[in-house]
Amino acid sequence: MSSPLRLGIAGLGTVGIGVVKILQRHADLLALRSGRPVTITAVSARDRMKNRDADLSAYRWEDDPMAVATAPDVDVFVELIGGDAGIARDSIETALRAGKDVVTANKALLALHGQPLAELAESLGRVIRFEAAVAGGIPVIKSMTESLAGNRITRVMGVMNGTCNYILTRMESAGLPYEAVFEEARQLGYLEADPTLDVGGIDAGHKLAILSSIAFGTQVSFDAVEIEGIERVSIDDIHRARDMGYRIKLLGVAQMTPRGLEQRMAPCLVPADSPLGQLVGGTNMVVIEGDSVGQIVLRGAGAGEGPTASAVMSDIVEIARGVRLPVFGQPAAGLVAAQPARTAVPAAYYMRLELQDKPGALAKVATVLGDAGISIDRMRQYGQHSPASVPVLVVTHKTMPEAIDYAIEALPRTGVLVSDPVELRIEEV
Amino acid sequence: MSSPLRLGIAGLGTVGIGVVKILQRHADLLALRSGRPVTITAVSARDRMKNRDADLSAYRWEDDPMAVATAPDVDVFVELIGGDAGIARDSIETALRAGKDVVTANKALLALHGQPLAELAESLGRVIRFEAAVAGGIPVIKSMTESLAGNRITRVMGVMNGTCNYILTRMESAGLPYEAVFEEARQLGYLEADPTLDVGGIDAGHKLAILSSIAFGTQVSFDAVEIEGIERVSIDDIHRARDMGYRIKLLGVAQMTPRGLEQRMAPCLVPADSPLGQLVGGTNMVVIEGDSVGQIVLRGAGAGEGPTASAVMSDIVEIARGVRLPVFGQPAAGLVAAQPARTAVPAAYYMRLELQDKPGALAKVATVLGDAGISIDRMRQYGQHSPASVPVLVVTHKTMPEAIDYAIEALPRTGVLVSDPVELRIEEV
Missing domain, CATH: 3.30.360.10 (Dihydrodipicolinate Reductase; domain 2)
Structure with a gap:
């Protein structure tokens, strides 16, 4: 069996402690599955004295996550501090430069700075894994x-x-x-x-x-x-x-x-x-x-301790097994810079309109929808909602969002609405 | 970019052709994701003349899958022939011995001979991947x-x-x-x-x-x-x-x-x-x-061409990326030989009994269930089903399967059933 994979964990909140617990509970299983032992060398968190639901006495304590990020006896820096900048970002960059791979659950950091972090990691031959950043335990x-x-x-x-x-x-x-x-x-x-x-x-x-x-x-x-x-x-x-x-x-x-x-x-x-x-x-x-x-x-x-820690562990086992993928x-x-675009996919829309309870109100609404090129799949008028208004629901046939915009802007000008119209897209799933 | 990963595909049914089509349609994307081109060197199937929905002219044709399994210009042997023995098994073993990795969709082969095949592959430092063998496109x-x-x-x-x-x-x-x-x-x-x-x-x-x-x-x-x-x-x-x-x-x-x-x-x-x-x-x-x-x-x-081929491709990309996991x-x-066991987990059970429509019938059933130690969560008696029988449904509280066995054996002896009792486990999901 190969040499152990040595972790340094920065951040001992719910997820960090969850990871420690899995490593302690399943050391043998993880070694079998990874092909090598997975061990913790050093841990770091803000408050050493805080009562935590795990025995950390076997690991070196560092007050400064930077000390974990640069420790010679750490192979993988596990960043569970959180936050889209500051110490989370700094310590990850430092760890990459010090030759460590990185596992993180930090969605904000990746969403805001993922591109430069990925470029840095890949230029250094390092990996960043982040299964826990999206949808907790779901792979x-x-x-x-x-x-x-x-x-x-x-x-x-x-x-x-x-x-x-x-x-x-x-x-x-x-x-x-x-x-x-x-x-x-x-x-x-x-x-x-x-x-x-x-x-x-x-x-x-x-x-x-x-x-x-x-x-x-x-x-x-x-x-x-x-x-x-x-x-x-x-x-x-x-x-x-x-x-x-x-x-x-x-x-x-x-x-x-x-x-x-x-x-x-x-x-x-x-x-x-x-x-x-x-x-x-x-x-x-x-x-x-x-x-x-x-x-x-x-x-x-x-979310939650177990599911999120499970995702972090999948990244750790992946690195222990020698799997090295681009970020x-x-x-x-x-990776190309995408052209951001509003949806170009037509969809059905739901509209709720509160109309004045008087003759011709519905006709005016229908006229606006017709002018917008919106055709109606289903419409329901309910009984009086408040003394002077009747709720009307519309489900449109598929239409472009621009047509809905036009209708939402034009409808109040009919003078028959008692409140702003509500529209919600119906996503085809 | 590294040298191409060269595939030899044996079996050109729905799945095989699906794999060929993906490789042709997404060559650039696959190279980007794999870090190297993925190419097909040789293909084999029973009938060369069969009309297939893909252009195979760029690949060497082999009538014998064994020729693909041993070809020096093949890195990965993709077995899509099927069957739990014969040529499927022989060609995989031959490919492993010839130093090839193997990708297969063959569930029967793995279920029946997975252990010796895995031992053979691992003793030779080869991998066998089989994502497509279970639940098609689901990872x-x-x-x-x-x-x-x-x-x-x-x-x-x-x-x-x-x-x-x-x-x-x-x-x-x-x-x-x-x-x-x-x-x-x-x-x-x-x-x-x-x-x-x-x-x-x-x-x-x-x-x-x-x-x-x-x-x-x-x-x-x-x-x-x-x-x-x-x-x-x-x-x-x-x-x-x-x-x-x-x-x-x-x-x-x-x-x-x-x-x-x-x-x-x-x-x-x-x-x-x-x-x-x-x-x-x-x-x-x-x-x-x-x-x-x-x-x-x-x-x-x-199942189906696209989903199953998608799963085969995930294995191929994995090997192209250099990922090498135990089978x-x-x-x-x-791996240990498991002790097979009947379920030891109590569950609720559904029972359908067709009773004679006469006084005391239900009491006899209830007595048997009580004797078996089965407690009833819900019971429904329906109107007459056929002239002489009334259907009775029982949902039990959680009970051991042995108690259900006892009841199923004892119930006919009450003399009030007009047909064999039906029981189905209610799995807690």
């Missing part, structure tokens, strides 16, 4: 980079923020408005310190940007992701969508279109009986479509 | 061998024969008996020449045996798989199960129990709203449970 990076390597990827989709899916699911099951469930989630500790990272779609957007890069051979570009959070999803829309056979999900979609690379993370309707529609609670799902494989669906826990699946120097 | 071998390498796998389950799932789904949706749908499937060309491979559960059993070996570090042992096909699944049971909130699937389950390794492929009930319960038609699904990752669900096409994820020489 999505490996599936896309390796299992689907024979495919031109045509579309990647995913529900990749468990907190948002929890909130949307709970709104439906409890019939509660967004604000109430948001408050519940906060009290349950489900939200980040800055909750807009979750509910604003930013965390999920980071993940989508990483997947896009691998899928389409483009430089990772978080800035090009169109992002909309779940804050404006109303309980009304959740109920109405359900009536029409749909569920609302914070769905990331990336696809290469004739106009360029479309990347969007926004609330969408999906059929209630599709795998994405049936996903409840904090579970994640990634859907990958390739020209040969068709559609592959991957489902699992997107984004093909050489970083050859 | 289950790679996920289990690599992505979940940090986990002790606790259970593997799967719907891995699309034809059986098509038949069961179609029985439910069309309300047709097994025989009628079997005949439909035959006319649609969904069945193997020997249909018992499909409906008898043998094909799916091969796949389960392969997954078990990787999951539990045991020598692949198809003989130890308890197999029951779908022939005895009646339309009555499908309807009754649905009434109780379940669907019937041909489900493979492997788990390590205190008694030994349990491997069974049999019709089971699963909750209708679970991912497995919602799987309709020919799609496959594999569920893997690990001690850290929790439950991972993988879903996709289990079953850890050295074959260290």
Whole structure:
């Protein structure tokens, strides 16, 4: 058996401790599977005195993660500090320059600085692995980079923020408005310190940007992701969508279109009986479509100690086995800068309009939709909602987003709406 | 860029031609992702004159697959002939001895002879990859061998024969008996020449045996798989199960129990709203449970030219990238022979009893169940089925299979049954 692979772990939060526990619990199994022992040499975290749920006495303690990144007895630097800059980025760069491979769970860092980091690593002959950065324990990076390597990827989709899916699911099951469930989630500790990272779609957007890069051979570009959070999803829309056979999900979609690379993370309707529609609670799902494989669906826990540590371990075992792949699946120097593009793929849309309850109101709406070139698949008018308004739901036939934009702008000018129209794309899944 | 990886392909059926097409269509993409060109040197099939949907003129034709297996200008022998012995096995062994790596889609061969083949390959420093052997385009071998390498796998389950799932789904949706749908499937060309491979559960059993070996570090042992096909699944049971909130699937389950390794492929009930319960038609699904990752669900096409060729290509790219793993994820020489065991995991069971419509019949049944130590979760008696019989459904609380055996043996002795009792395990998913 070969010499051990020696790890230095920086960051001993939930994930870091999860990794330590797996290494302690399964040392023999990991050695068998890796072909060599995998050991921890040094660990580092902010507060040495903090009570942690693991025995760290066998490992050298470093107050400074930089000392781990440069330690001569460390082969792989495991960065679990987090954050898109500062010590996380600095220590990774230092580790690469010191000849270490890097394993990280840091989605923000990769989404924002993945390209220069990949170029640096590859120029030094080092690898950076990051299975845990996207969708926790779900093997999505490996599936896309390796299992689907024979495919031109045509579309990647995913529900990749468990907190948002929890909130949307709970709104439906409890019939509660967004604000109430948001408050519940906060009290349950489900939200980040800055909750807009979750509910604003930013965390999920980071993940989508990483997947896009691998899928389409483009430089990772978080800035090009169109992002909309779940804050404006109303309980009304959740109920109405359900009536029409749909569920609302914070769905990331990336696809290469004739106009360029479309990347969007926004609330969408999906059929209630599709795998994405049936996903409840904090579970994640990634859907990958390739020209040969068709559609592959991957489902699992997107967060938590065990699942995330499991993903980190898959990267560590990969390096222990001597597997050395380019960071984004093909050489970083050859990745092209994608032309960001709004979707060029027609879709059905859901619209909810609150109309004045007076003769001719519906005719005016229908005229605007007709002028926009939008044809209607289904329309439902409900009984009076408040004294002076009636909700009208429209599901359109497939149409271009520009037509929807035109309608959304023109509809208020009819003078028959009592509130702003709501539109949500119905993603074909 | 390194020297090309040179393939020799033996077998030009659906999958072989699919692989050729991908290599032709995506030569540049594959070179980029593999770090080197991937080329075809030689091909072989039974009938050179057969009209095939691909231009093979650039490749050397060999009538004898052995010539491909030994050709000096072939690095990887791609065996797509099929069959659990004969030329498939001989040519693989010859290729390994000639210093070639091997990629195959041959589940029967691996299930029946995987252990000696793996030992041979590893003693020669060669690899055998077989992603396409299990669940077509779904990356289950790679996920289990690599992505979940940090986990002790606790259970593997799967719907891995699309034809059986098509038949069961179609029985439910069309309300047709097994025989009628079997005949439909035959006319649609969904069945193997020997249909018992499909409906008898043998094909799916091969796949389960392969997954078990990787999951539990045991020598692949198809003989130890308890197999029951779908022939005895009646339309009555499908309807009754649905009434109780379940669907019937041909489900493979492997788990390590205190008694030994349990491997069974049999019709089971699963909750209708679970991912497995919602799987309709020919799609496959594999569920893997690990001690850290929790439950991972993988879903996709289990057969067909594109999906299966996609899986073969993932193996080819892996070898092109220089990745060299043990055949079953850890050295074959260290794999232990598993003690086969009947399930030791208690479960709820579904029972359908056709009772004589006379006083005291139900009491006699309840007495037998009580004597067996089986406690009843739900019971439903339906209206008369035929003049002299009433169907009674029982869903038990969790119980050991031995108790069910006792009851199934004792129930006919009550004298109140008009036909043999039916029992199906309800798998907790």
